[in-house]
Amino acid sequence: xxxxxxxxxxxxxxxLKCGYGYGNGFLRQFSTSSSDGKxxxxxxxxxxxxxIAMESDPRAYIFGEDVGFGGVFRCTTGLADRFGKNRVxxxxxxxxxxxxxAIGLAAMGNRAIAEIQFADYIFPAFDQxxxxxxxxxxxxxxxxNCGGLTIRAPYGAVGHGxxxxxxxxxxxxxxxxxxxxxxxxxxxxxxxxxxxxxxxxNPVVFFEPKWLYRLSVEEVPEHDYxxxxxxxxxxxxxxxxxxxxxxxxxxxxxxxxLDAEKDGISCELIDLKTLIPWDKETVxxxxxxxxxxxxxxxxxxxxxxxxxxxxxxxERCFLRLEAPVARICGLDTPFPLVFEPFYLxxxxxxxxxxxxxxxx
Amino acid sequence: xxxxxxxxxxxxxxxxxxxxxxxxxNQSSWPHSFYRKHPISDACARNLKNPVTDFVNTPAxxxxxxxxxxxxxxxxxxxxxxxxxxxxxDFPGGKVTFSSELRFISGSPEERVHCYRVLDDNGQIIxxxxxxxxxxxxxxxxxxxxxxxxxxxxxxxxxxxQGRVSFYLTTVGEEAINIASAAALTIDDLxxxxxxxxxxxxxxxxxxxxxxxxxFGNKADYGKGRQMxxxxxxxxxxxxxxxxxxxxxxxxxxxxxxxxxxxKRDACVVTYFGDGGTSEGDFHAALNFAAVRxxxxxxxxxxxxxxxxxxxxxxxxxDGVVVRGQAYGIRSIRVDGNDALALYSAVxxxxxxxxxxxxxxxxxxxxxxxxxxxxxxxxxxxRPAEEIEWWRLARDPVTRFRKWIESNDWWNAxxxxxxxxxxxxxxxxxxxxxxxxEKPPIADVFTDVYDVPPSNLVEQEKLLRETIKRYPKDYPSxxxx
Numbered sequence: 001x002x003x004x005x006x007x008x009x010x011x012x013x014x015x016l017k018c019g020y021g022y023g024n025g026f027l028r029q030f031s032t033s034s035s036d037g038k039x040x041x042x043x044x045x046x047x048x049x050x051x052i053a054m055e056s057d058p059r060a061y062i063f064g065e066d067v068g069f070g071g072v073f074r075c076t077t078g079l080a081d082r083f084g085k086n087r088v089x090x091x092x093x094x095x096x097x098x099x100x101x102a103i104g105l106a107a108m109g110n111r112a113i114a115e116i117q118f119a120d121y122i123f124p125a126f127d128q129x130x131x132x133x134x135x136x137x138x139x140x141x142x143x144x145n146c147g148g149l150t151i152r153a154p155y156g157a158v159g160h161g162x163x164x165x166x167x168x169x170x171x172x173x174x175x176x177x178x179x180x181x182x183x184x185x186x187x188x189x190x191x192x193x194x195x196x197x198x199x200x201x202n203p204v205v206f207f208e209p210k211w212l213y214r215l216s217v218e219e220v221p222e223h224d225y226x227x228x229x230x231x232x233x234x235x236x237x238x239x240x241x242x243x244x245x246x247x248x249x250x251x252x253x254x255x256x257x258l259d260a261e262k263d264g265i266s267c268e269l270i271d272l273k274t275l276i277p278w279d280k281e282t283v284x285x286x287x288x289x290x291x292x293x294x295x296x297x298x299x300x301x302x303x304x305x306x307x308x309x310x311x312x313x314x315e316r317c318f319l320r321l322e323a324p325v326a327r328i329c330g331l332d333t334p335f336p337l338v339f340e341p342f343y344l345x346x347x348x349x350x351x352x353x354x355x356x357x358x359x360x
Numbered sequence: 361x362x363x364x365x366x367x368x369x370x371x372x373x374x375x376x377x378x379x380x381x382x383x384x385x386n387q388s389s390w391p392h393s394f395y396r397k398h399p400i401s402d403a404c405a406r407n408l409k410n411p412v413t414d415f416v417n418t419p420a421x422x423x424x425x426x427x428x429x430x431x432x433x434x435x436x437x438x439x440x441x442x443x444x445x446x447x448x449x450d451f452p453g454g455k456v457t458f459s460s461e462l463r464f465i466s467g468s469p470e471e472r473v474h475c476y477r478v479l480d481d482n483g484q485i486i487x488x489x490x491x492x493x494x495x496x497x498x499x500x501x502x503x504x505x506x507x508x509x510x511x512x513x514x515x516x517x518x519x520x521x522q523g524r525v526s527f528y529l530t531t532v533g534e535e536a537i538n539i540a541s542a543a544a545l546t547i548d549d550l551x552x553x554x555x556x557x558x559x560x561x562x563x564x565x566x567x568x569x570x571x572x573x574x575x576f577g578n579k580a581d582y583g584k585g586r587q588m589x590x591x592x593x594x595x596x597x598x599x600x601x602x603x604x605x606x607x608x609x610x611x612x613x614x615x616x617x618x619x620x621x622x623x624k625r626d627a628c629v630v631t632y633f634g635d636g637g638t639s640e641g642d643f644h645a646a647l648n649f650a651a652v653r654x655x656x657x658x659x660x661x662x663x664x665x666x667x668x669x670x671x672x673x674x675x676x677x678x679d680g681v682v683v684r685g686q687a688y689g690i691r692s693i694r695v696d697g698n699d700a701l702a703l704y705s706a707v708x709x710x711x712x713x714x715x716x717x718x719x720x721x722x723x724x725x726x727x728x729x730x731x732x733x734x735x736x737x738x739x740x741x742x743r744p745a746e747e748i749e750w751w752r753l754a755r756d757p758v759t760r761f762r763k764w765i766e767s768n769d770w771w772n773a774x775x776x777x778x779x780x781x782x783x784x785x786x787x788x789x790x791x792x793x794x795x796x797x798e799k800p801p802i803a804d805v806f807t808d809v810y811d812v813p814p815s816n817l818v819e820q821e822k823l824l825r826e827t828i829k830r831y832p833k834d835y836p837s838x839x840x841x
Contacts, residue, residue: 086622092652097645100611101653104552104629107600107612108619124641131605132612140593140601141584142808177809201811230814277814 013042013186013218015251037221043213045187045220046075046152049194050113052224054083057111060198062088064098064115064152072117073154073213099125099151103133103203106146111198119155119207120164126172133203134178147201152194154210155183156248156298157344162337168247168299168330173205174276174308180204180229181275183247187218192227193273200229209248216251232279234286238268240358241292244283244309246272249296249345256350265358275305283309284316291322292357296345301329323360326353472679475726476706477696481754483763491705494543496770501563502543502700503765506535506758507776508783509559512568513731515787516575520589520735524795525575527589531556533698533730536757537662539563540703541630545711548627550620551599552613554606555590556662557632564597568786572794584808585800607633607640610659614650614720617657621718628656628714630707636667638681647688650720658710659690659722662697664729669742685722697727698757701764728755799839802828 040048054060062079068090070077080088091098095116102112116122122129129151137145157166173181182197182204184190190208197204209216235250236257245253250271257267268286272278287293293313295306310325328345336343448455478491485491494502513530520528531538538559551560558571570580574592577585583593583601593601600609613631620627637643638661650657661681665672678684685692691713695706703725710721728751732739739748765771806813806821813821828835 089653092645092648094641094645094648096641097611097649100608100642100645101615101618101649104612104615104617105619106615108616110619112615127605128608128611128642131603132608135603136601137811138808139583139587139591139603140595141582141586141804143582143593143595144600145811147811180810277810277816280815 013188013212013216015212015215015217037219039217040187040220041212041214042184042187042190042209042216043073043075045191045218046194046208047077047079048220048222049191049198050076050079051082053111053113053195053198054079054087056224057199059109059148060087060111060113061105062113062115063091063102065093065117066090067115071115073210075152075208075213076115095121095123095125096128099128099133102149102151103128103136103146106148106203107136107144109148111148111150112146113150113152113198116151116153118165118210119153119169120167122151122153122169122205125151129173129179129203129205130176134176136178136203138178145201146203149203150194150198150200150206151204152206152208154213155207156209156211157335157340158211159340160337161335161340163334166335166340168207168297170205170207170246170275170297171299171303171305174305176276178203179276181207182229182273183207183209183275184273185209185235185247185250185271186212186216188220189227189271189273191220192225193229195224196226196229199226204229207247211248212251227273230274230277230279232273232282233271234268234282235271236267236269238266238290240266240290241294241354242268242270242283242286242290243294243296243350243354244270244272244306245296246275249298252345252347253296253350255347256354259347259351260354263355265354267354272309278309280312280316283313287313287317288320291320292360293317293321294326294328294350294353294357296328296350298330298344300332301327302332304329323357326357328353467677468679469683473682473694475694475696476702477699478701478705479699479760479764481760483760483767485701485764491701492544492708494701494704496768498543499765499768500770502539502704503758503761503771504779505539505542505559505563506700506761507779508568509535509538509562510758511780511783512558512562512571512787515784515791516571516589517731517735519575519791524791525589527735528575529555529590529734530731531559533728533751533755533757534662534664535559536700536703536761537632537660537697537725537727540700541632541660541707544704544707545630546627547598548625549598549711550613550616550627550629551597552609552616552629552631553592553599553602554609554633554637554662555602555604556634558590558592560630560632561592561594561597561599564594564599566592566594566597566599568783568790569793570594572787572790573797576791576794576797577799578794578797579800580794580797581800584804586804607637607642607646609633610637610642610646611649613657613659614646614653614655617650617655617714617720618653621654621656626715628658628711630658630660632660632662634667635661635663635665635672635675635681636670637661638684639667639675644684644688647684647690647720647722651689654718655720656714656718657720658707658714659720660707661722661724662727663724664697664727666729666733666739666743668733668737669739671743680724680726682722682724690720690722692722692724694724694726697725698755698760700757700761727757799836801840 062076066072067076068080098114102114106112133146133149155168170181173179180202182193184193197206243253253269257269260267268290270283270286295309297304297306306327306329328350331343446458448457478485478489480486509531513532516528517530519525538557542560542563547564573580575589591602610631610633613629617629663681667675682692682694693706696702706723714721730752806817828841
C-alpha cells in the first residue's frame, strides 16, 4: 500500500511506510514546515480543524469517550487544555447517550461535535441518529433543528481490527433523509470537509479513514478554510473508465489506475466526498465521457452505497454505457481478522475489473 | 455457616495484605473526610442564608422544614456499624470500607419508598404538610386548565370516533401531573415531552385552535401535517416537538440543560416519560449523563401503571422508578401524581435545586392511566373495567383539587358550569375551523428535510407534480398542489 504513489499527482497525500498505528498515543504528532502550510498527517489535520472550530465559535463543544485526554487516536489532543473541561469532555461509555445529549445541545443553537470512538460502535446510537437527529427539523415544521450536530467516527480497515474495529457502516446512514454523510480522503480534505460539516446547518455523520490517520501526509494550509459538501471531485482525469470511491479506498483505486495506465487504459477517478446528498451530476458527466463505471468500497457489496450509485447512473446513462457497472467491494461476510487481505477490495481485484470492463 | 464466615474473613485479610501498598489508611481518619464530602450540600446551606431571594414566589407560608426536606439524606446507618479493625482503601471513585461479613445488599427495601402528598382524598391539606403555597389566581388557572384538558380530551376522542381525526390519545387521570408541573415552572424552562403532556402546552398558552390545527394536520399546523395527531410542538412555548419514539427525548433534555448551565441561564429543562420509558436505554443514558455533567434537568416519570397493555409488574422488579435515581447519584422523590398541590410543590422545589445547585432531579409521580393507551387500544382487554372506573371516579385528580379550591371559597358550581360551557363552545368552534382550513401544500413534503432541498429532492418534487397532473384522482383533493 505504501510508497507506490511517488511520481503521481499527490491527490491522496503521501502515504508513510509505517502504517498500522492506531491507538498508539506515544507517536509524535507529525508536523514539518513548508512554504504554503505544514505537512500534516490526517489526525493532526482533524485536530487542527477542531481547534479552529472551537476557536471560531464559542458555542462549540467536543465530547465523547476518552476525548478529554486527546482520544484513542489523538484527534482531540490539546483541546481540553486549550478550551477547558466544560467545552471538551469525556462522556460515559454510552453511544446513545452521546448522540442523544448532542442532539439536545445542538437544538439549543450550539455546535455539538460528538465523537464515536469507532464506527463499529455507532449502532447503539442508531435510533438517536435515524429517528431523532435526521427528523428533528422536518417533524417540527422547521420550528426546531439540530443542525449544529456533527458525529465523528473512525471507520474502515486498519490491518488488524477484526470484526469490531474495521467496519464501514456508511450505507446504513445513506438511507436516512435528513442526514449528511461525509468521508474525507486525505489530511487537507479532512480539515476542510470537517469544518464544513461542523458549520453545516444539518446533522452530519463524518467518517474518518482511521488507516490514514498517521499514514497519509499532505501539506495542509494552516488557516481556516472549508471545502464544499455534496460536491464530488475528479481527482484524476481519464477517458476509458470512471472509477468512483471515497475515503481510504481511493488510494487503492489510484494504484489500480496507475497500473492500468501501464496497460494503456486511461482511468478517471472521482472522490465522492459526500455520500448523501451526493453529486450525481459530476459522476454522470464523467460516465457520459468514458462510457464505463466502476465503484469500489470496503463495505460489503450487497446493499452498499455502490449499488445506489450504480442504479442511478444506469438510469441516467443507460444508452451511453458500454459495459455493465462493476462493483469491487468488501465480501458479504463480517470483517474477518486474519482474512483481511482476502476480504478487502484490493488493487488487483480493481485492476482486473477495470480490464474486464474496458474489454467487455 | 460459621466456616464460610471465617473463610470470607481470611479472603478479606488476604486482600488487605496484598493491596496494602496501594494506600491503605487508618480508618480513624476517614469519617472526617466522609463528612467533608457528604454533608448537607453547600447549596442548601446557601439557601438557608437567603431563603427569600430563592423562593420569591412563595414567601409567607414557607416553612423552615422545607429546607430540611430538600437536602439529600445522609446515609448515617453506614457510619454506625463499622468495625474498629476494618480498614479503608482508596479505590478509584473514593474510599471504601472493607467488611468481613459476606452480605449482599437487598434488591428491594423492606418498605416501599413513601409517596409525598399534600391533599387528602377529600381535597383537604394534610396537617403538618410541607408544601409551597399556591395563590388564588394560580390555583384557579390550574383548575380551569385541568378541566379544559379533560374536556379537550373528551371532545377530540369523540371526534376520532366519528372519523374526523385519524388518531387521538388522552391524558385522563394525569391532569394534575400535566398542569401542576407546568404551573410550577416558568416559560423559560424548556420542555422535552413524551406525548401525554399536552397540559403543559395548554398552561403555556397554546390555544384550543392550535391543538385542533395539529390534530387535523391542516395548513396552520406548525408541524405542516407531517406527524400524527397529538404530536404537538411550539417554539414560542419552549415545547419541543413530540415524537412517537419512547424515551428518546430524555437525553436531549440533558444536552439542552447543559447548554442552559453553560449560558448561566435562570432556567432548567423538564422532560416527561412513562413507566415503560424507564426500561429504554435512553432513560438510563440520560440519568447517568445528567448526573455526570451536573445538568439542571428535572426528569418527571408519569408512572401510570401501564405501558400500553404491559403492567409495571412485567416492566421492572425495582420499587418503581424513584429508586433508580440514587443509583445514578440523583436526588429523587416519589409524589402522589393525583395531588396537584404535591406535584406543584415537588416541581417548584426541584426547579430551585436544579438551577441553583446545578443538579438533576428525578420525580416519580404515581398515577393511573384512566384512558386507553390511544384510540387504537381497548384497555378492557387487559385490565378490569372496575379498576378503571375506580380510578376515574374515586381518584380523579381534578375533583380532588376542586374540593380544595371550593373549601377556600374560590370556586362554586355556578362558575364551574360557566367554565364548562365556555370550553365546550371553544372546542367545537376550534374543530369546525380546523376542519375547514386546507391541508398544507404539496411543497411541504420536500422542505425541512435539510435547510435547503438538495438536487435529488428538487428532482423528485418535479416528478411527483407531473404524476399528480396525470393522475389527479389518485391523490387527496384537499392538498393544494
